[in-house]
Amino acid sequence: MSHTLEELASYVGGRVEGDAGCVIENVASLTSANSRHLSFYTGGKHNTAFANTNAGAVILSEKHVGVSSINCIVVNNPSLAFALIAEKLNPVEKLSGVHPDASVESGANIDATAYVGPQCAIAAGVQIKAGAVIGAGCVIGKNCVIGEGSRLNANVTLNDKTIIGQNVIIHSGAVIGSDGFGMANDEGRWVKVPQLGGVVIGNDVEIGANTTIDCGALDDTVIGNGVKLDNQIQIAHNVQIGDHTAIAGCVGIAGSTVIGRHCTIAGGVGIVGQIEIVDNVHITVASIVTQSITSSGAYSSGTPLQENTTWQRNFVRFRQLDDMAKRLKKVEKQLKK
């Protein structure tokens, strides 16, 4: 599938600088591209790669026009334009039908344009809507709904009554609708509290590999539209995540916490249960959130990496921090006199 630079520029609403007839077959990075490839450049540490690229053309923004004589598509948002063109040049394969090695219970309702791969187990009452794709080895529990155009990669597990919206992508090993961690204590012994809620996933959501989302205890766990979840995220029962929030890998969110819209949460962050985080909050890498966040903005916790011997000295002193604060105050008082 090849296109002229003109056609691709027009597709993303950009203009061509250079040879508009240049033929592009695919996208590639600046370093691995050849003359049939389109690459992209956003400045910064990629200057050398840009100067030396063999790409046929590069997508960039107005401010980088003229830095090089290479053919360009000039747009306001090069990352977005690149994403759209990469998708156009690499369409996802269309599949339909139920593989003969799938196991489908009677009473499952699979649209004729949907696909169910080999080694899947689809329970009764499941609805798989038009154009949805269920990869090999997926297990879909009773009464789940998979919306139009959604795609489950291989070995995804949906427990009973999970509701998935449209155009959702779920990566391998993800588990949606597992029981929440709810227990009552009976004189030292833990008694399971049945987890009776469901999980409701909005439209245009992406869920990473081996991410887990527990069902609600009574009401549902809710993931908003356009939410993007990376790999190995843990989302406990009754969490609510607002639309268009993006969460990087290895984040854990404890039960009943409500996260706003358009938040970004970096990798390794931990968030305790029963709190609220408003819209447009940005939490930096590996921070621990122990209270509600009531104003938008960026938040952080943690200490800097140091060479081990130096760190040891500071690490030990942390134990004396309160003591130091009191002694400092005392010193200040003495000096005042």
Add this chain to the structure above:
Amino acid sequence: MSHTLEELASYVGGRVEGDAGCVIENVASLTSANSRHLSFYTGGKHNTAFANTNAGAVILSEKHVGVSSINCIVVNNPSLAFALIAEKLNPVEKLSGVHPDASVESGANIDATAYVGPQCAIAAGVQIKAGAVIGAGCVIGKNCVIGEGSRLNANVTLNDKTIIGQNVIIHSGAVIGSDGFGMANDEGRWVKVPQLGGVVIGNDVEIGANTTIDCGALDDTVIGNGVKLDNQIQIAHNVQIGDHTAIAGCVGIAGSTVIGRHCTIAGGVGIVGQIEIVDNVHITVASIVTQSITSSGAYSSGTPLQENTTWQRNFVRFRQLDDMAKRLKKVEKQLKK
């Protein structure tokens, strides 16, 4: 399945305040309950929901009687009573037999009252005891034993010779009995140390989605009775966890560490290898445990979340903490003179 409030109160050893004949069909949260629902109230942040609930009745403790005129079941431990009633009203479906789409090696011993779901692979020498349920897509390696009444949800993996007690629940994606991370170093190259031990799981254990428990190097990894493990926990080889300890999501425990009974370990905690933690220890969210804990009590590490700009200033100062401590001491000495 409906019951009068009287019947339910009697089931949990409570007393009714209000209409003992009120018919209850299921449980629900205070906010979503209707007149056929039983809810529960433990005070605190749920006051408004309690005041406005449409529930037919509410479980609560003596101290909250009279706060509202709603029908009540009064008990000492509302969470426990609610758990028991929720389970009574939502019994787990009984299944038995081997699904025709399961793959069972000859020499596996499956009780007639047990169930094996579609797309399972059951190896030779496996014993699946009375009433056990193996969900779709599970793989059970050689010589594993699954005790009476235990339930594996979909896509669980048990490696060879894993021993599971009675009434255990294992959630989807969990992997039990994978090789421990044992290596010898041969002049810079790592040589695998064969992992020859097993995993022994007690009775009444619950293991969360995508949690991993490695087999022992030589002796077994041991999980005590009544232990509750949330999602995405990593338990390394030869760890021992004492009875009735509960561990929240995303915790990692390194090799050969021994954890006592009745401990609680919050989400995101990391525990190094080869240490011992006594009974009744409580570790708070995301703490890092680098030494044995020899007294019961609560333990913590970590720094507070702050607005990013303020945090940056304190973050940088952490590097000077030892220096600050020395300078403070010097100042104190000078003042003494």
Add this chain to the structure above:
Amino acid sequence: MSHTLEELASYVGGRVEGDAGCVIENVASLTSANSRHLSFYTGGKHNTAFANTNAGAVILSEKHVGVSSINCIVVNNPSLAFALIAEKLNPVEKLSGVHPDASVESGANIDATAYVGPQCAIAAGVQIKAGAVIGAGCVIGKNCVIGEGSRLNANVTLNDKTIIGQNVIIHSGAVIGSDGFGMANDEGRWVKVPQLGGVVIGNDVEIGANTTIDCGALDDTVIGNGVKLDNQIQIAHNVQIGDHTAIAGCVGIAGSTVIGRHCTIAGGVGIVGQIEIVDNVHITVASIVTQSITSSGAYSSGTPLQENTTWQRNFVRFRQLDDMAKRLKKVEKQLKK
């Protein structure tokens, strides 16, 4: 399979102290060994176990000869010798052929000496080389290559075009080649950037249970020869890991980061994206790496575990650290005058 101590000593290039004809059937720990078992001793906390062992013989180094009168194999590197003997006495079972309950697309190329287990799904274009073993329930996407002698345990997922070298071991639940977390922002909405690269895994690599390795965005994600990865590690798109680096459980590495050779990274470490870490770097437990590391050595971050009440006091003071530093400076100035 039994051997004399003489034969085993000769196998690892060691010498016997004591009865060279002593017959050894297997390896065991010092505490569980009987007279037919070989154990090993490296000093330290195992002194009591060593003094009381019933083992037939023990592997140890020169410095521990004579501590006990037990039969010994004396070698320079007891851990390595033990690993080699343990493997010799516990050979991995040879399997070959395609299980009738596997689902293999036409166009997959499976060597006659390789094995494919039940409930696997093998896509078109896959190459499974001589002696490779694919455990039950694995899903292998299009055009993947699994090198000679490599072993995938049960329920592993390889997405399309993942390349696995020779003698690689991948544990259950691992997902290789899932999409990287790449998105462009379109006025508040996230647009997926197609992830078009692959994953290339070298020879002699081990990958732990439920570990995830994303495919590259354009170029490949690359794991070097001899790399050892523990369970529940997350490796983002375009990460490169140098030969013979070992990474413990629950580590997260963000996109495009390059890690050198012979590094060791302890459990729970987080490493941000787009940085470089040179060879021979050792990062201690749960440290957070936010910048490139340009010199070999050991690095750490974090604060000490404390009894909760004491910790609370220091935790709060961290917020004042910059303020304290400024006040200390002021005090020093005043004293100078």
